[in-house]
Amino acid sequence: MTDDARFEELLGLYVDGKAATPEIAELESLLRQDASRRKAFVERVRVHVDLHALFEGARESAAPAERPPTRRTHRRIAGRPGNPTWTAGLVAAGILIGFVALLLLSASGSNSEEAAELSRRRIAKEDARRKADQRLREIEREREQILAKPVTSEGKPDAAKEEERQKALQDLAERRRRIDEELKAALEREKPDVVVQKTPEEAKPVPTPAAPQEKKSSVLAATVARFGKIDGDVFVLVAGERKPAAPGMDIGAGQGIDTVGNAEILYPDKTRVELGPGSSIRDISAENGKRFRVERGIVRAEVRPQPKAQPMILESATGEATVLGTTLKLMVDPDPAKGTRLELEEGKVQLKNLLSGKTVLVETGHYAVAAAGMEFKSTALPINEIVLVPSPDEKRVKRTGVEWRLIKDESSPVGYALESIGIVRPLTTDLLQLPSYVTMTFEADAGKDYYIWVRGECKGTGLDRGLQDAVALKFARGQVTQKLTPTEWIPMGTDGAGFSGWGREPGPGWIGGDGDYFDSRGVRAGNIVPGAKRGDETPGIVRFTRPGTQTLRMYLLEGPMKIDVIWMSTTQKTRPDAGLFGPVKK
């Protein structure tokens, strides 16, 4: 092998991180001999990092199972929490651990509202769980007290007391059962509704389909699934006949469904499919894997893990989605130019464009459209709202040093908050030298203005509350625009933002910058000065220089403070209501 060939081989190994020490030494020797090799070395390294940048969006969203574990993948935030299994006695606040809400919202108003609604529902679900947990704990305490009471009189068994105890225990069991049911009902109520995108075509009533290709199936066809909730007119096609559907009705193999309203399909393995208004599906089957054809409309599916050899397949005239377990939304238009749009909330799905025969893997937070004349590729959904909340999961929210601690907090939507020690930093402080901070990891788009809001509460008392209420955020890849008076703030740099002013009001609230009050001349004033306005009416803005995984560090400037939400929004330009915990459907 020539030196040049060997150089190429070693360079390849080096760039791929596979060169061992002797090979690096050999490469070093070859590099020393020739400046042109050093040029090639630099160019090759540059191509490598540029390729990473070029494919960054797709790679960042790769599912962990598909990627080798790295420090970065370990730190990634899950796109959304999974569906926790409800277990009566264990509905502890710990269930909330995974709740770091990273909301992927589309640019359109309707999708923004949809995601906001999802967020509200999550919060409502967690709230219901927390309340149930509290009541269950009370019951457990009562049970312990009952069991501790003696059921003897003067050392002898007392039948009356024993009967009384058994009755009390039965009452408790009945109360527990009712709480179980109430919680189940609450969780069911807050399950996401069918997503409806009202394009003119989709809003039209669906004509009764002529069914030349309809498979004639027997009324006694094997049951594949059953109807869950039904809202409005829904019809099932049995052996060519169109019959009204009803909740609980079995759905047989080979049958089809037309909706004017909404319908829910429940499979035995708890896979759940929602059909939006104006949807038509055909050829429902479960032999060798769940399968149906979508002729038009919107289908949202929460697919439980399927056997690898028997994936769930959703096909249309233009696309075929192969699903092993995920939450997805499929929108099918009979017009081939509009085709089939697949959006992935969670997991990954292989989508085949039946017009071109090409296949793409669509992953969490991405979408693809299989249609005539459109580029067929997986594209990241836009991220417009980012909500960060405290979590015991250090991969998401990591505390360094001793100034911040994680506390359980009943008033927080996720049951946790970050609480700080009491401190006042001098203005000469160098933030980057501070030994204690909280690091949060999240996903964001590049080049967008995110308005930063921090929800917190001053835990100080007395006249000094105004000096017990400040934090700073530093973004690793963010450029910050914020109005702060330089002589009154520790230097934040172009990547830092300061927040204060919680001490001016009682209770929790949102702050977007220097939230103290200023008079008409811009001089800091108390909140009783007539006409004084808060300095964070225009909140701080952060713009990320690269898309994908981002990190921020939160430093304590003045305490004691409690922080429970950091919300970065492309739309929330004014102070949110104190009772809000993030984007909520108005």
Next chain:
Amino acid sequence: MSQPKLAVDLLKNRQALLGFVFALTRDQVLAEEIFQEVALAILNEGSAGKEVDPFMPWAREVARRRVAEFYRKTQRREQLLPLSDSMAELVALSFQENEEDPDQGALRLKHLRGCVQKLSARAREAIEQRYRSGHEIDHIATAMSLQTDSVNVLLSKARKVLAECVRSRLSAPEAV
């Protein structure tokens, strides 16, 4: 708000500086982590009013120190062996000798995108598996029914072709 010059320089030279950190670490994830620290340090200097001209030699020195600091702190982690001092010197020399025009940074990515499309189907598949999907060589070998060594060669040649393609497009008159 006007950005300090250091911040502007950092943005212009981001990929070049990241490339330097990668050359010292041979690990993309680690390089990006250390680069964040480097960027923080540089932006902090910028916000304090510091101006440095020329920017890149100074920035590389900041980066080199951060890499060294990282290895000092993690010296017990065997998988993160640092380069020898002599190799690190040589990497620094290589980058110093081949300083690129920062104004070409954005063009490089644009040209690279075009160059990837010009690759043979097999080479493009290997590149996409490696960089788009983030797969390891073994995985790519299995997926493409190739030996691991063949994937190494395929990737190496593809990167060489891409480097030459980008260089040629950058030197074309319309790219200037």
